[in-house]
Amino acid sequence: MSLYHLQKFLYELNRDETAQQKYRNDLETLLDDFDLSDEESNALREGDIGLLYVLGVNGQILMHYAAFLEIEWFAYLELMREGIAKHGPVRAGVYAMTGGGESFTVEGKKR
Amino acid sequence: MSLYHLQKFLYELNRDETAQQKYRNDLETLLDDFDLSDEESNALREGDIGLLYVLGVNGQILMHYAAFLEIEWFAYLELMREGIAKHGPVRAGVYAMTGGGESFTVEGKKR
Amino acid sequence: MSLVYAGVLSHAPGITGRAHLVENTAKRDEFYAALDKQRREIQDSGAEALIVIAAEHFANFFMNNMPAYCIGIGSQYEGPIEDPDWLKISRTKVPGAADLATRLTREVMKTVDVAYAEEWKFDHGIMVPLHFLTPEYDLPIIPVNINCQGPPLTPLHRAWAFGKALRRACDSVPEKIAVVGTGGISHWPATPDSGKINEKWDREFLDRLMRNDKDALLSYDDIQTYRDAGQGGFEIRTFIAIAAASGGDGELQFYTAELPIFAVGCTVARFSLDRTA
Amino acid sequence: MSLVYAGVLSHAPGITGRAHLVENTAKRDEFYAALDKQRREIQDSGAEALIVIAAEHFANFFMNNMPAYCIGIGSQYEGPIEDPDWLKISRTKVPGAADLATRLTREVMKTVDVAYAEEWKFDHGIMVPLHFLTPEYDLPIIPVNINCQGPPLTPLHRAWAFGKALRRACDSVPEKIAVVGTGGISHWPATPDSGKINEKWDREFLDRLMRNDKDALLSYDDIQTYRDAGQGGFEIRTFIAIAAASGGDGELQFYTAELPIFAVGCTVARFSLDRTA
Numbered sequence A, B: 001m002s003l004y005h006l007q008k009f010l011y012e013l014n015r016d017e018t019a020q021q022k023y024r025n026d027l028e029t030l031l032d033d034f035d036l037s038d039e040e041s042n043a044l045r046e047g048d049i050g051l052l053y054v055l056g057v058n059g060q061i062l063m064h065y066a067a068f069l070e071i072e073w074f075a076y077l078e079l080m081r082e083g084i085a086k087h088g089p090v091r092a093g094v095y096a097m098t099g100g101g102e103s104f105t106v107e108g109k110k111r
Numbered sequence C, D: 001m002s003l004v005y006a007g008v009l010s011h012a013p014g015i016t017g018r019a020h021l022v023e024n025t026a027k028r029d030e031f032y033a034a035l036d037k038q039r040r041e042i043q044d045s046g047a048e049a050l051i052v053i054a055a056e057h058f059a060n061f062f063m064n065n066m067p068a069y070c071i072g073i074g075s076q077y078e079g080p081i082e083d084p085d086w087l088k089i090s091r092t093k094v095p096g097a098a099d100l101a102t103r104l105t106r107e108v109m110k111t112v113d114v115a116y117a118e119e120w121k122f123d124h125g126i127m128v129p130l131h132f133l134t135p136e137y138d139l140p141i142i143p144v145n146i147n148c149q150g151p152p153l154t155p156l157h158r159a160w161a162f163g164k165a166l167r168r169a170c171d172s173v174p175e176k177i178a179v180v181g182t183g184g185i186s187h188w189p190a191t192p193d194s195g196k197i198n199e200k201w202d203r204e205f206l207d208r209l210m211r212n213d214k215d216a217l218l219s220y221d222d223i224q225t226y227r228d229a230g231q232g233g234f235e236i237r238t239f240i241a242i243a244a245a246s247g248g249d250g251e252l253q254f255y256t257a258e259l260p261i262f263a264v265g266c267t268v269a270r271f272s273l274d275r276t277a
């Protein structure tokens, strides 16, 4: 049930300014508070949106982490697509059955 | 609804070792995270069990704070009684209608 | 009868957050106009409080304690929890209705088992509707959540039961109350498929909703919904609760699938209130 | 039928935490022997998992999201949340039953709206029972909470409905399951009145409980209960849920009001299981 802890990390980060400060200033201590695998911790250290998506993090949680990392909207969508191309389909969570996705907006296709 | 925040402070303290460390080492910063009146903050600074009981803190929350402060069981009960004697009846919360209380155990009466 | 208004509207964060990216600005402004009309209808109803039945997105509720529904009984809230620059809505305080909400909660609890909360950080699911419906944030808000996010989800027939219970509760108090349900229909929010909309599925759902056809509304199955309407489709629970609460026919005031940058088929509708609900 | 055992027992923290202070050690040991007998009965039932319906005390659930009930669907828990020296129970890991609990939750949700939780820090409300009933912590536990602490409380008739739903859920799975309800009867826990026990009220309640008299059990009123039985009296919800789940008569195996240092009338009982429940 490690996905639970990975999502909990991001849930706390999304809603708690103290956690956000800690993420910026003392990430290792913050990571220690959660029961994470090495792959998960590394994805959080590197802000690896694509891998986090493949690991099963819900987009409703992930998109706010991307905003926190100041990743622009269409770049965020593209990072998830790249994650699937690199790591394969989503492994767990609600999206476990989803595929690659494509760009559905005229605005995004221009980028 | 300040009793809500006062109880929330103790709820967090009871369940979170990080908050417990902060209580011991950096109490003012911890207090700043909660929306408390001066009377409430002072009661927490001084570990004033009697006043906290009168302010309406639920005993199920308060007894763990007392244990955290290493207050012995019968002393904990007595502190609540002293609080009522000093500050008057419980002002809010579930116990708002309760009175003074007495010792109901042979073990406690001997103390 | 103290329920004075019932309606539904979309809440996707792009509606405010990506407004500046839209190419089809005519359609966007038509949508905004429909939302402004809804604002006036609520105002004209004389509502003293607005219940917002939302499908929030892991802002307050997580799998460490995920209630089937929750009602806010606080006296004040704050929002948005998201980065204000991202959502393009400034962070603000929103008045609650503690006493009224507590009375409603006690009544609802007689038949439906709600959680309650004295604090709540509103996410886009509530802030986007409020931005359009009470832009001065001067109407007391009672937030409600239905779990549309983390399985096991609230079953559809229980979302219906909740809507009925909420109506009974509203009709038991003297205050005039408006209620809106805010969700999405088919959509794939915050995923690589963001912007995908199944217009056919949407129109079929909206047809059932406007007819307030209980059996047809409750016949959806989560596995099929996920396949045809995405995870966002789970949010039909909020619209279904409104149909149950209103007990009357709906009037679809606006729908478009032509704003995929908003990542949802944009919807505005109101319902007549059946007194015998 | 896969529910194989139903019983109730007291959970007050003094039962372990203040055991060393007791003067009436003979009565205390008689109580402990009754709990040990309950342990053996559960073992002999062949139960593969133990559901503990508890009334927890602001350890996991607070008024920021207080569910009427919650079911734990985690694979592991930890406890006690209290100072182990204070409770006299060492901190330990407790195995959960994630898959079974999730199946039960989905079934219960068809009629009763439970919250669910993937983590849970057990307080004395669960740890004291486990200390006696599964001292090696080797039986998978499914924790359940009913809100007996923070008003608006779960109505009694809904606690009954929950017990019925849980029974239906247990009977829908192949596993053998035991269930215990753990609360107090009259008591004034952690207040200046700690140690007060209304034995007359307790015996009247236990009589209704052992007869499994639904109407008599559901006729209690919270204001009267608070007056006659203290805040602790709100915890009758857990016992009522067990009566509903069992559908059979109870057998009172132990009761005493002679251990006020434990701050509760100490109770152990089991129920026959009505197949037509």
Ligand SMILES: [Fe+3]
Residues within 6 Å of the ligand: C011, C012, C055, C057, C125, C183, C184, C189, C235
């Ligand atoms: Fe949504």
Ligand SMILES: [Fe+3]
Residues within 6 Å of the ligand: D011, D012, D055, D057, D125, D183, D184, D189, D235
């Ligand atoms: Fe208790």
